[in-house]
Every structure is written in C-alpha cells, then in structure tokens.
Amino acid sequence: MRNKFETENVVVHYGTKIAIDDISLNIESNNITSLIGPSGCGKSTFLRCLNRMNDTIDGCAVSGKLLLDNEDIYSDNLDPVDLRAKVGMVFQKPNPFPKSIFENIAYGPKIHGLAKSKAELNDIVLESLERAGLIDEVRDRLDDSATGLSGGQQQRICIARAIAVNPEVILMDEPCSALDPIATAVIEELLDQLSKDFTIVIVTHSMAQAARVSNKTAFFHLGKLVEFGETQKIFTNPEEERTQNYITGRIG
Amino acid sequence: MQQAYIPLKIQVSGEKLLNSSGAVDAQKALLFNWDSKVKKAFRENFPEVSSRSDKKELNRLISSNSGYDVKQFFIKNVEAFNSETLIFITASDDVDQYLKGRFNTDIPEEDRRLTDKQLKWIDGMHSEGLVKLKFNKNFFTSADSREPESSGILGAVVGSALTMFVTVLLSLPLAVMASIYLEYFAKPGKLTDFIEVNINNLAAVPSIVFGLLGLSLFLSFFGLPRSIPLVGGMVLALMTIPTVIIATRASIRAVPPSIKDAALGLGASKMQAALHHVVPLAMPGILTGTIIGTAQALGETAPLLMIGMVAFIIDVPTSFTSPSTVLPVQIFMWADSAERAFYERSSLAIMFLVAFLILINLTAIILRRKFEKKW
Numbered sequence: 001m002r003n004k005f006e007t008e009n010v011v012v013h014y015g016t017k018i019a020i021d022d023i024s025l026n027i028e029s030n031n032i033t034s035l036i037g038p039s040g041c042g043k044s045t046f047l048r049c050l051n052r053m054n055d056t057i058d059g060c061a062v063s064g065k066l067l068l069d070n071e072d073i074y075s076d077n078l079d080p081v082d083l084r085a086k087v088g089m090v091f092q093k094p095n096p097f098p099k100s101i102f103e104n105i106a107y108g109p110k111i112h113g114l115a116k117s118k119a120e121l122n123d124i125v126l127e128s129l130e131r132a133g134l135i136d137e138v139r140d141r142l143d144d145s146a147t148g149l150s151g152g153q154q155q156r157i158c159i160a161r162a163i164a165v166n167p168e169v170i171l172m173d174e175p176c177s178a179l180d181p182i183a184t185a186v187i188e189e190l191l192d193q194l195s196k197d198f199t200i201v202i203v204t205h206s207m208a209q210a211a212r213v214s215n216k217t218a219f220f221h222l223g224k225l226v227e228f229g230e231t232q233k234i235f236t237n238p239e240e241e242r243t244q245n246y247i248t249g250r251i252g
Numbered sequence: 253m254q255q256a257y258i259p260l261k262i263q264v265s266g267e268k269l270l271n272s273s274g275a276v277d278a279q280k281a282l283l284f285n286w287d288s289k290v291k292k293a294f295r296e297n298f299p300e301v302s303s304r305s306d307k308k309e310l311n312r313l314i315s316s317n318s319g320y321d322v323k324q325f326f327i328k329n330v331e332a333f334n335s336e337t338l339i340f341i342t343a344s345d346d347v348d349q350y351l352k353g354r355f356n357t358d359i360p361e362e363d364r365r366l367t368d369k370q371l372k373w374i375d376g377m378h379s380e381g382l383v384k385l386k387f388n389k390n391f392f393t394s395a396d397s398r399e400p401e402s403s404g405i406l407g408a409v410v411g412s413a414l415t416m417f418v419t420v421l422l423s424l425p426l427a428v429m430a431s432i433y434l435e436y437f438a439k440p441g442k443l444t445d446f447i448e449v450n451i452n453n454l455a456a457v458p459s460i461v462f463g464l465l466g467l468s469l470f471l472s473f474f475g476l477p478r479s480i481p482l483v484g485g486m487v488l489a490l491m492t493i494p495t496v497i498i499a500t501r502a503s504i505r506a507v508p509p510s511i512k513d514a515a516l517g518l519g520a521s522k523m524q525a526a527l528h529h530v531v532p533l534a535m536p537g538i539l540t541g542t543i544i545g546t547a548q549a550l551g552e553t554a555p556l557l558m559i560g561m562v563a564f565i566i567d568v569p570t571s572f573t574s575p576s577t578v579l580p581v582q583i584f585m586w587a588d589s590a591e592r593a594f595y596e597r598s599s600l601a602i603m604f605l606v607a608f609l610i611l612i613n614l615t616a617i618i619l620r621r622k623f624e625k626k627w
Contacts, residue, residue: 051517053513053516053517056512056513056516058440081519081520081521082519083519084516084517084518084519085518085519088517088518088519089513089517090517091510091513091514091517093510095508095510095511095513095514096514097511097514097515097529098511098533107515107518107520107528108518108519111518111519111520111524111528112519158514161514161518162517162518165518165519
C-alpha cells in the first residue's frame with residue numbers, strides 16, 4: 001500500500017517544553033491508522049502537525065520531515081489553507097457552526113469554490129450527508145440550526161462537513177470521546193465505510209475502539225513513538241513491554 | 253414647550269415685491285422694511301401710545317426677529333399678498349416668561365427688563381386675548397438664535413446625528429479590524445504588547461486631549477474647516493475607537509475557539525474564519541461596545557470645544573461639511589446665556605438628548621436581539 005504521509009524525526013516544542021520527540025511514522029493511504037497512548041503523550045500534537053493546525057498555537061515549533069504525497073507540509077511554498085482543504089479534521093467536541101445544517105455543510109465547498117451553481121452545492125450537501133449516514137435523520141430539516149441536534153448527530157455533521165470539501169485525508173481527534181456508546185457505534189461503522197475513499201487518522205483513548213476500527217495502530221508514550229504496526233499485532237502480541245503494559249491497563 | 257405668540261393682521265402690497273413669475277423677488281424683499289410693517293400692525297392694538305419712547309418700549313414686546321419671520325411667511329405664501337392676513341408673531345422672551353409666571357415683578361422697576369408700563373400693556377393684551385401661549389413649533393424646526401424666542405434645537409439635533417454617523421462609520425470598522433488583527437494576526441512580542449498597553453491607556457485619556465489632537469491634526473495639519481460634523485465625528489471616533497476595540501476583543505475571545513478551529517480545519521483562511529464565523533458571533537458584544545462608545549461620544553462636549561463646534565450657528569446643517577453644533581454643546585451654550593427664557597430651552601434640550609440616547613440604545617438592543625444566536 002502507498003504511503004500517504006511520511007514523517008521522519010518530527011520534534012514539536014511548545015515554548016521550551018518538548019511535546020513530541022523524534023517521531024518517524026508512515027501512514028498508509030486508504031487505511032485507518034489509530035494513535036493511542038495516555039493523555040499528554042503527544043498523539044493529538046502529532047495529528048495536528050499533519051494539517052498544520054499547530055500553527056494557531058502560540059509558541060509551537062515543529063521540526064523534522066513531514067511529507068504528504070512526497071510534498072513537504074511545512075514548506076514555505078505550501079499554503080496551509082490548501083493543505084487543510086486536502087487534509088480535513090474532525091475535533092474532539094462536536095463543533096458545528098451555529099448556523100443551519102445546510103450552511104454547515106455548504107461552507108467548505110463555498111469557500112473553496114467547489115460548486116458552480118446552487119443546484120450543484122445542494123447536491124454536494126446531500127451527498128455529504130448521505131456519506132455521513134445522516135441524510136435520513138435531517139432530510140426534512142436542513143434549515144434548522146445544527147446546534148439543535150444530538151451530540152452524535154452533531155459529530156456526524158462535522159464529519160459530513162469535512163467530507164464536503166472532498167479531502168484526501170480525514171484527521172479525527174478523539175471524535176467519540178463526547179458521545180454515548182450508541183452514537184459511537186454509529187460513527188465507528190461510518191469510519192469503516194469512509195476508509196474506502198479516504199485516508200483516516202484517528203486519535204482515540206479507547207483501546208477497544210482502536211482495535212475495532214483501525215488497520216494500523218501507533219502507541220505513543222511520553223512524547224515518543226513506542227510501537228507502530230498492524231493493529232492485530234499490537235493488541236495481541238506487542239513487541240515492547242510498555243505497549244503490553246498500556247493495553248492491559250497497567251500504565252496510563 | 254409653549255411660547256407666547258401675538259396674532260397680528262398684516263397687509264403687504266405685492267406690487268413692489270413680486271417679480272413677473274409671481275414669486276417674491278429676493279433683492280426687493282431684502283430691501284423692504286418688514287420690521288416697520290410688523291411694528292405698525294402691532295401698534296394698532298395700542299392707539300393711545302404716541303410718544304417716541306413709549307413706541308420704543310412697545311416694540312420691545314415683540315421679537316426682534318419677527319420682521320424676518322414675516323418675510324419668510326410671505327415668501328412661502330405668495331397668495332397672502334394684498335389682503336389682510338393673520339400672522340402669529342412671536343412675542344419677545346420677556347413677555348413669554350412673564351406670561352408663564354417666571355418674571356419676578358418684586359424687584360425695582362429700573363432693574364427689571366420690563367417696565368411697569370410694558371407689564372400693563374401685556375396684561376391688557378392678555379385679557380383681550382391678543383397674546384397667546386401656543387405650542388412652540390419653531391423650537392423643533394429651527395437652529396440656534398440670539399433671541400430665545402426664535403431659537404430652536406433642530407440644528408443641534410441634525411449636527412449630532414451627522415457627527416454620530418461619522419463617528420460610528422469610522423470607529424466601528426477600524427476598531428473591528430484592529431481587534432481582528434490583534435487577536436489573530438499580531439505576533440506576540442514587544443510591539444504587540446506596546447500597542448495593547450497604548451489602546452488600554454487611550455481609553456482612559458481625558459476627552460479634551462483628543463480635542464487638542466483633533467485641533468492640531470485635522471485643523472492645523474490637514475487644514476480642514478472648523479465646526480463641521482466631519483471633523484467632529486473624526487475626533488469623537490478617535491475617542492471611541494479604544495473603547496470599541498476593548499469590547500470587540502473581549503467578545504471575540506468569548507467565542508468558543510472550537511468555532512475558529514472548525515473553520516480553519518475546513519481550509520478557511522484566518523481572515524475567513526474571523527469574518528465568516530467569529531465576528532458574526534461576536535456581533536452582540538461588538539455592538540454593545542459601539543453603543544457604549546457612541547453614547548459617550550454623543551454626550552461629549554470638551555473635545556468639540558477644541559475644534560470650534562461651540563460656534564453660534566443659525567442654520568440647520570445640511571451636509572457633513574456645513575458648520576454645525578451638537579446637542580451637548582448647545583445645552584452648554586444655552587445654560588450659559590443670560591436670558592431667562594434659555595433656561596427652559598436648555599431643559600428641553602437635555603430631555604431631547606436623553607431621548608436621543610434612548611433611541612440609540614433601543615436601536616442597538618434591537619440589533620443585538622437580531623444578531624444574537626444561541627448554542
């Protein structure tokens with residue numbers, strides 16, 4: 001399988017504090033890669049390097065090599081706006097815009113000029129909602145405020161919103177941590193569907209979730225990448241002792 | 253809100269004043285002695301008065317501007333020429349005050365503004381119904397005057413409105429842009445800190461200092477004319493901007509950062525994230541800040557004194573560059589005047605100012621309601 005992201009010796013500082021230290025990780029295309037590890041281990045930081053969302057944090061410095069399709073993510077020639085159109089993101093807390101459902105989904109295509117006409121925009125919105133498995137629930141109330149939906153629906157709105165821009169990669173930062181088990185199950189099922197079209201990188205606290213949804217798993221600890229490999233292998237037969245301890249709940 | 257009026261029958265022959273098209277010839281109207289026409293008509297009420305000094309005292313009972321008023325009346329109503337027309341002439345402010353019971357008759361005659369003889373005439377006129385208190389329409393339709401009876405508030409109201417318009421137009425966009433810059437684009441460092449400290453300090457600078465700045469910058473350096481709403485608005489905008497910036501930044505920060513992240517995550521530029529999402533959500537707070545700033549600016553006198561907006565202006569301003577005054581300055585000038593009749597006009601103007609403020613605040617509350625979103 002082709003590598004979507006290639007990273008080598010990535011170091012991230014927040015001011016003087018080192019958040020992640022010397023991480024080299026390749027992420028395969030059309031695959032789900034999950035990043036696990038205890039809080040503060042740097043997995044979210046690493047995720048946010050992949051679409052340069054760290055740029056918005058004061059005092060954050062990234063060094064090392066980060067390539068998306070062999071193109072340097074942190075090169076001066078690359079506009080983070082273009083990067084983020086290719087690498088979408090879903091956040092921990094559902095954060096729909098306080099606007100209508102339709103406007104939430106339509107915003108991305110609008111600013112990127114993906115739709116030439118109103119009808120086309122309408123199609124994009126409906127298609128995105130369908131791919132996010134939300135269409136049946138919201139078909140009749142596209143003009144209602146997205147903030148009036150349930151948490152799980154809001155999170156799927158955010159996924160639909162990310163899909164609408166037609167990215168290549170979707171980054172998910174603990175997308176289910178604010179949701180109940182049923183909504184989580186719906187989203188996990190959705191991830192499986194989406195992995196056919198998109199490369200997905202998901203940060204999760206739930207090891208069960210990582211085991212269920214991902215093809216590959218990376219275990220982070222204290223800013224270092226401890227182990228990276230096939231999910232099945234990580235969970236059944238890890239090479240490192242620390243990984244073993246973490247997945248069995250002895251450290252965390 | 254009332255004013256004493258004296259109804260007079262006046263007949264003017266149109267022969268000498270009208271031009272061929274039937275309108276009043278401006279040149280001829282200027283030369284025509286309207287004053288004597290009014291005075292003559294007025295004296296007909298008092299056939300017994302004949303001596304020169306008595307006539308003079310009698311004339312003082314009507315407003316010295318009545319000739320002008322009559323002229324304006326005839327220019328507007330050309331059909332009134334050549335027939336006896338009933339015109340309500342404004343009585344002088346002393347008559348007005350006396351009829352309203354605000355004239356102290358206990359002080360000795362030589363210290364009074366009205367002599368015993370004049371008082372007797374007024375009493376006589378009053379009992380015969382020749383002088384009446386009527387609603388003072390003039391107060392709402394004209395600008396300032398030396399004579400209390402013909403002074404009005406419209407000039408100041410229009411001046412205030414024009415000035416506020418300039419202030420809001422300048423301060424709101426500038427302050428919002430400055431806030432967006434400081435919140436989203438400014439790199440933290442010495443320069444940004446310096447700007448921030450200065451903005452916070454500027455909000456506490458006495459307003460007269462802004463007036464001085466306006467005087468030296470706009471009037472001396474740029475050579476703009478004095479007393480105009482444009483400059484007044486610019487000076488007040490200088491004063492308002494720090495207040496609005498502080499409020500705007502606070503409300504931008506109050507918008508959940510997740511909204512900004514959401515927009516950035518979709519590939520919106522910082523500017524798009526700010527303008528499409530954060531600023532609309534911060535709008536209620538921004539508007540509140542602007543209202544507070546504008547309300548403060550509306551009641552501000554000191555900086556306007558420095559740029560010549562205390563001028564005595566008898567025309568209602570028609571543009572941003574015509575000389576004008578504003579409500580608080582008008583109140584200040586009237587409260588300062590010697591004539592007793594200005595006292596009630598100041599009170600009325602103060603009520604007007606308050607009403608003006610309530611109006612602005614109401615508009616703002618309605619706007620806020622409209623923009624406010626729940627999540």
